[in-house]
Amino acid sequence: MRKLFFAAPMRLLALGASAMAQPRCRVMDPTGTPLNVRTGPGGTIMTALPNGVLVAVVEQVQDAKGRAWVHIKTLDDNVTLGWVYREFISCF
Numbered sequence: 766m767r768k769l770f771f772a773a774p775m776r777l778l779a780l781g782a783s784a785m786a787q788p789r790c791r792v793m794d795p796t797g798t799p800l801n802v803r804t805g806p807g808g809t810i811m812t813a814l815p816n817g818v819l820v821a822v823v824e825q826v827q828d829a830k831g832r833a834w835v836h837i838k839t840l841d842d843n844v845t846l847g848w849v850y851r852e853f854i855s856c857f
Contacts, residue, residue, distance in 0.1 A: 787821040789840065790856040792849075800854075802847040806834035811847050825851065 792814045794800045799813030806828045814820070823845065824836040833851035838844060 787823065787838075788856040790820050790822055790835075790837070790854040792816050792818045792820065792853065793855040794853045800849055802837070802849055804847060806832075806848050808848065814846070814849075820846065820854065822854075822856065 792800045794816055797816065799815050801810045802812045802814060803810055806826055819840045820837040821840050822835045823838055826834055826836075828834060834848050835851045835854065836848050837846050837854070839846060
């Protein structure tokens with residue numbers, strides 16, 4: 766019975782840690798142009814990021830056409846940037 770009480774909290778800790786981990790990604794726009802960062806999925810362009818920039822995914826949604834968009838932030842200073850088309854980043 767003791768094992769049961771010990772194992773359950775450990776499993777919850779492991780699940781919580783993996784749920785909090787945010788995927789690291791690199792901007793990889795195949796067109797070679799900077800990747801547009803938008804106010805929302807398909808929203809107004811705020812800025813653009815060159816290929817190779819590392820970012821973290823905060824959230825992922827699908828638009829009405831079923832395309833995936835991700836809300837991203839910087840890795841170094843944890844600043845939220847905006848939304849980008851998921852197909853143009855490579856996560857690891």
